[in-house]
Amino acid sequence: MPSFFKQRKKKTNSEDHKESGRDQPNNRSLEFIHDSISINLDMIKQKTGNSSDIVIRTLNISLHSEIKTAVVYVEGIVDSISINDFLIESMMKNHALQEKLTRENALEVISNNIVALGSIKLVSNWEQLLLSLMAGETLILVDGTNEALSVGTQGGETRSIEEPSTQVAVRGSRSGFTESIRTNTALVRRIIKNPDLWLESMKIGKATQTDVVIMYINGIANEKIVEEVRQRLKRINIDGILESGYIEQLIEDQTMTTFPTLYHTERPDMVAGNLLEGRIAIFVDGTPFVLIAPTIFIQFFQAAEDYYARFDIATALRLLRVIIFFISIIGPSAYIAATTFHQEMLPTQLLIAISAQREAVPFPAFVEAMIMEVTFEILREAGIRMPRAIGAAVSIVGALVIGQAAVQAGIVSPAMVIVVAITAIASFATPSFAIAISARLIRFLFMITAATFGFYGIILAFIMLTVHLCDLRSFGVPYMSPFAPFSPKNAGDTVVRLPWWALKQRPPFISNENNIRQGKDQKPHPPTNRGMVNSHTRKSDQNES
Amino acid sequence: MEKAKISAYQLFVLILLFEHGTTLLLPLAVEAKQDAWLSVLLGMVGGFVLFWIYYGLYQYYPDNLPTEYVQKIIGKVLGRLLGFFFLLYFMYIASRDLRDFGEMLVTVAYPDTPLFIVSALLMLVMVYTVRKGIEVLARTGELFFIIVYLLAITGFILIVASGLLNLTNLKPVLEEGILSIMKITFTQTLYFPFGEVVAFAMILPYVNQSKKAKVAGLFAIGLSGINIAIITVLNISVLGVDLVSRSPFPFLSTIQTIRLAEFLERLDVYFMLTSIICGFFKISVYCYVAVIGIADLFNIKEPSRLVYPIGIVILFLSITIASNVSEHIKEGLQIIPFFVHLPLQVVIPLLLLIIAFFKNRKSR
Amino acid sequence: MNRKWMFLFLMLTGLALTSGCWSKKELTDIAFVSALGIDKNEEGKYVGTIQLINPGNVAGGLQGGGGEAPSITTYSSTGDNIVEMSRRASTKISRRLYYSHTNLLVINEELAKEEGIINILDAFDRDPEFRTTATIIIAHDSKAADIVNTLTGVDKIPANKVIKTLKITEQRWGEHMEVSIQEGIKNLISPGKEPVITGFRMTGNTEQGKKLENIQQSAVEENIQADGLAVFKDGKLVDWFQGETARGVTWILDKIKVTDINISWEGEQEAVAYEVLRQKTKVSANMKNGQPKISIHVDAEGDIGEVMVPVDLTDPSVLLNIEKTVEKKIQKEINDAIQRAQKNQTDIFGFGEAVHRSDPKAWKKLKQDWNNVHFPQLKADVTVEAFVRRTGLRNKPYFFRMESNQ
Structure with missing residues (x-):
């Protein structure tokens, strides 16, 4: 398996990305803007199909000669207050300057002296003009010039920063990403205040022109991986990117797998933590989910809180999560195997109890398990898609149907209900939904193997699953690292989490050579005479009493 | 040769799992009675020597597979023929091991299932793995190494905790004298399991740190020797010499004897899990070695294409190799060691090393 | 790639279906x-x-x-x-x-x-x-x-x-x-x-x-x-x-965990109950003049469970006496069991194995007619060490008070 880095290296030329994604492959003509404003405005109307949300405001801004000017923007995606206050108002009422204004210097004067907004730039071709218009910028067209001004007035209604709903933490930051990419990058910038936090933005999607930003810390992230991410993003040629899931599926290493090879998160602190480890974040406009690459398997069992809690607690919780994951995969299949193939391994009393329950059940154990599992999946799916108000009703019906009626009707045995319930809770307790959902699918595969070959089938399926996991890579990093290939240096922050003072290094397989993250001897050194101090105070206490 | 590299640690893990493959399953050196563990340890020492021979050959030709350097040492035609014999040997042993596992499963847990189906399933998983190449196999090995060790430790604790360990069964030590132990070592334990490391002569060229490979290999043989000796001691001290010699799968019987806290009984599945994992690696390594060897010998560009046919050959060979268990075991104990293991594991590599030594001295 | 996956999938499902759950038992x-x-x-x-x-x-x-x-x-x-x-x-x-x-x-x-x-x-x-x-x-x-x-x-x-x-x-x-x-x-x-x-x-x-x-x-x-x-x-x-002879066997086989041994005290039969709480039996064999000799050593620890006569349990020398009597009693149980087994000419105690362990060469000769010839003639040397550790919640029994009242 040769490294793909070598294959791709020649094609890349790092210089031409820095200027971001304006140079998308495009077939539209790069026609220049016409001198006449009326033709230009007609052109805009024609190109946008006379859409009703496009506002064209024509003004006269010169006292002497009539210079026809037009302000064009798309209603709803612009900040209309700043357009009114700092653009239109200042253009109309700034009489002192209006005198200086001539047709030739109009654009320069407007941009230098009149418009009181931060971002402003000159555009000369239609392509750019329309793109910036659609991105929420406001265009200023002046009659007689073949250029236009594009003012950054992006705004409009967006969701405010709220607590993330998928990755809740008891301790830790309460802010989650929103749909606005600027807000999102800003949230991370606020955490890592460092000029080395680099952003590269590009637009992906021929129709949607979605903003995509690669964020990494220069000097920590591995340049090869950054380059690889860049390359894979550039390769994408699709009409629309609606969510980071599109990107994920278009840049992942292997598609024939149920396991996610890219991590996505809603938490800025998680992104910051991963950036500090040398990973790369991919922000996509319009979604609060940020992708993180490269990803390893064990990441899905780590919650942000693990790093805030004490290390022993974090370790215990992580171990628990791994066990939970196993239960959610092999729970029902182990039950099927034990009750249809390997009755000898169950304690006699338990077997008799299960057997007594199964006595009245008309189905084989496999069918029984399938019925319950499918019922449960239906209930879960219904619960997720339903409006909140009805969701409660669904769960009541589900509890009654599964918990009571099915058992009383003799369709399933209580033991099976217990197994399914434990499995269900286990799959909810997995911290990452992405991995829990793949466990859900694999569970059915395991159930089939268990029903045909008992534990032998489960063992074989388990070996196959492990081989598959070891085969996966995420941006060249083996998915099961640091266990396979094993590197003891990285194992401190996997299933176990060592105390922070012991985690001296970043994972070297992800970051570049610069992987020392803390100074020497960070272990806290409380004063050694504390014991004496205590005994002294105790003595004085006794004296007082 | 596949363009892959494995680390010395991965080699260590692979050898370790490989050595445990069928030794967990089958009785070892039963003729040595309660001194079987001594025979295992002596076999381990022999294993060091054998590995040193294979490593010596590898050092003369660090970038070549044995199938290639055999041709360099003894000429094109003879070398090819010998290489081909080695590959046949690997396939044959792979099929023997597959048969062992098939028999175990059919006897223990799936009496109504045809042997063919049971073996075919195992082979299917191995074909899937071998197609992915040595790197994936090695990485999988690293994961299962951890799992197997966890299982081993819990198993050991269970046996000790249920008070089954009766070390008096190991006495008297050296009842038949050291010579008879030596004899058993040189007729059995040296070749199986330790001499089987010859398969790793084909894998050594993939190791990226050639110096560490030696240490890793020796450590792996040493550790597996100790582990196997411990297992033998456990078997004998729990079951007694007589029962061990009567059991086709003594370790299974040991595990079955565990009774703890009224509910940990009949841990057959536990045994199945451990032994199938180890056996999986053993047969996979043989299978992989056969695949790359044949690809190399016949200049086939994509070795992965060979995996299916070779898997099927091994599968059918394992079924047709013997008509019943007793024949299978008899072959394994009496014919194979002298006519197959001894020449291919010891004599030929040693001769090759000597020839290679003189050839390379001349050229220098 | 896709075709191979399909092939694998078909093989799997084919196997799963044809196998039809042979060894399955609902x-x-x-x-x-x-x-x-x-x-x-x-x-x-x-x-x-x-x-x-x-x-x-x-x-x-x-x-x-x-x-x-x-x-x-x-x-x-x-x-x-x-x-x-x-x-x-x-x-x-x-x-x-x-x-x-x-x-x-x-x-x-x-x-x-x-x-x-x-x-x-x-x-x-x-x-x-x-x-x-x-x-x-x-x-x-x-x-x-x-x-x-x-x-x-x-x-x-x-x-x-x-x-x-x-x-x-x-x-x-x-x-x-x-x-x-x-x-x-x-x-x-x-x-x-x-x-x-x-x-x-x-x-x-x-x-x-x-x-x-x-x-x-x-x-x-x-x-x-x-x-x-x-x-x-x-x-x-x-x-x-039956009874104490049977217990003699379990003593030798080291299977006793807790038991009760009654001893006579000052003429009163079975007057003191000694509860064994821990014991360890060691059986070893050695060859003397070509004849095997077995030595059995029992270490027993226990409490006094019951007394039916006035015994001053606060006096360590009394406890020593009790210990000695217990030792004799256990010795007797063991010897009875050995004699009876020798009469039956069957080595249920594994003395032969002990001989085998200590002297494998001699065992080869003895093995043939061990049960019929050698075992019945076997000399077994039984030593017992019993210890009374505690006397329960009371030290002197209430009989003393009753006696002094009279």
Whole structure:
């Protein structure tokens, strides 16, 4: 398996990305803007199909000669207050300057002296003009010039920063990403205040022109991986990117797998933590989910809180999560195997109890398990898609149907209900939904193997699953690292989490050579005479009493 | 040769799992009675020597597979023929091991299932793995190494905790004298399991740190020797010499004897899990070695294409190799060691090393 | 790539479908055999009595079972060997017999005496389903079928009742011991050790025991109780050891955990009860002048459990005296057991194995006629060290106060 880095290296030329994604492959003509404003405005109307949300405001801004000017923007995606206050108002009422204004210097004067907004730039071709218009910028067209001004007035209604709903933490930051990419990058910038936090933005999607930003810390992230991410993003040629899931599926290493090879998160602190480890974040406009690459398997069992809690607690919780994951995969299949193939391994009393329950059940154990599992999946799916108000009703019906009626009707045995319930809770307790959902699918595969070959089938399926996991890579990093290939240096922050003072290094397989993250001897050194101090105070206490 | 590299640690893990493959399953050196563990340890020492021979050959030709350097040492035609014999040997042993596992499963847990189906399933998983190449196999090995060790430790604790360990069964030590132990070592334990490391002569060229490979290999043989000796001691001290010699799968019987806290009984599945994992690696390594060897010998560009046919050959060979268990075991104990293991594991590599030594001295 | 995946997938599903679950056994299709009794009828065929568990009546709970119907059902079947017997039983039973949870094997006393147990045990040793950890017992003075047929009170499954009784009595009393099939076979074939197996006896009316009324009354009429140790020679039952002789055997085999030893005190018979709490027996052999000599050393620790005469337990010298008497008593139990075994010419203590371990060369010569010639002449040197550690919640018994009052 040769490294793909070598294959791709020649094609890349790092210089031409820095200027971001304006140079998308495009077939539209790069026609220049016409001198006449009326033709230009007609052109805009024609190109946008006379859409009703496009506002064209024509003004006269010169006292002497009539210079026809037009302000064009798309209603709803612009900040209309700043357009009114700092653009239109200042253009109309700034009489002192209006005198200086001539047709030739109009654009320069407007941009230098009149418009009181931060971002402003000159555009000369239609392509750019329309793109910036659609991105929420406001265009200023002046009659007689073949250029236009594009003012950054992006705004409009967006969701405010709220607590993330998928990755809740008891301790830790309460802010989650929103749909606005600027807000999102800003949230991370606020955490890592460092000029080395680099952003590269590009637009992906021929129709949607979605903003995509690669964020990494220069000097920590591995340049090869950054380059690889860049390359894979550039390769994408699709009409629309609606969510980071599109990107994920278009840049992942292997598609024939149920396991996610890219991590996505809603938490800025998680992104910051991963950036500090040398990973790369991919922000996509319009979604609060940020992708993180490269990803390893064990990441899905780590919650942000693990790093805030004490290390022993974090370790215990992580171990628990791994066990939970196993239960959610092999729970029902182990039950099927034990009750249809390997009755000898169950304690006699338990077997008799299960057997007594199964006595009245008309189905084989496999069918029984399938019925319950499918019922449960239906209930879960219904619960997720339903409006909140009805969701409660669904769960009541589900509890009654599964918990009571099915058992009383003799369709399933209580033991099976217990197994399914434990499995269900286990799959909810997995911290990452992405991995829990793949466990859900694999569970059915395991159930089939268990029903045909008992534990032998489960063992074989388990070996196959492990081989598959070891085969996966995420941006060249083996998915099961640091266990396979094993590197003891990285194992401190996997299933176990060592105390922070012991985690001296970043994972070297992800970051570049610069992987020392803390100074020497960070272990806290409380004063050694504390014991004496205590005994002294105790003595004085006794004296007082 | 596949363009892959494995680390010395991965080699260590692979050898370790490989050595445990069928030794967990089958009785070892039963003729040595309660001194079987001594025979295992002596076999381990022999294993060091054998590995040193294979490593010596590898050092003369660090970038070549044995199938290639055999041709360099003894000429094109003879070398090819010998290489081909080695590959046949690997396939044959792979099929023997597959048969062992098939028999175990059919006897223990799936009496109504045809042997063919049971073996075919195992082979299917191995074909899937071998197609992915040595790197994936090695990485999988690293994961299962951890799992197997966890299982081993819990198993050991269970046996000790249920008070089954009766070390008096190991006495008297050296009842038949050291010579008879030596004899058993040189007729059995040296070749199986330790001499089987010859398969790793084909894998050594993939190791990226050639110096560490030696240490890793020796450590792996040493550790597996100790582990196997411990297992033998456990078997004998729990079951007694007589029962061990009567059991086709003594370790299974040991595990079955565990009774703890009224509910940990009949841990057959536990045994199945451990032994199938180890056996999986053993047969996979043989299978992989056969695949790359044949690809190399016949200049086939994509070795992965060979995996299916070779898997099927091994599968059918394992079924047709013997008509019943007793024949299978008899072959394994009496014919194979002298006519197959001894020449291919010891004599030929040693001769090759000597020839290679003189050839390379001349050229220098 | 895709085609290969498809191929793999097809192969998998094909296998899964064609395999059709050969070795599958649904819980509702199997009958759990909890105990198996083996007798022999007049025609010389084996009669197996199979005790099946009725899960619904054991588990109780949701199904509302228990009480109305017996928790077990027994069937009997005949055959020339065990496997035939077991297979032929399927003519009577609607389900596949499942032996993995069989914990108890009961063997008829007559069968054990006349034919021996060697012939029977191979089937259980060989079968992968049967647990060799299952306990083996001998039906003392009754048919194996009777023991298997009897319903029991507290433990709903009679097999469990027998095993638990055996376990508890081994732990608390020490005259009996649990022997698994595996141990039994191990001792049967070992030239230096012969097996001992606990006997179980029926008390009361055999017919009554099969009825549910038997367990629906407080004083169970029909009961199964441990009774004696069956001693074997060459696989055949030769003698029963009872009471203290039996305990002598368990002393030597180091199986005593807790027991009670009564000693006489100042003329009063059995006046002080000494409770053994811990003990360790070491058996070693050495060769002297070509003759094997066995030395047995017992270390016992315990408390005073009861006194029936005024004994000043606060006086350490009195305790020393008690210790000495206890030592003698234990010594006597052990010596009695050895003598009786020597009379039977069967080495149930594993002295031969001890000789083997200490001097394998000498053992080769002795092995041939160990039981018949050497073992009966064996000198055994028994030393016992007993310690009284505590005297319970009281030191002096209240008899002293009563005496001084008079």
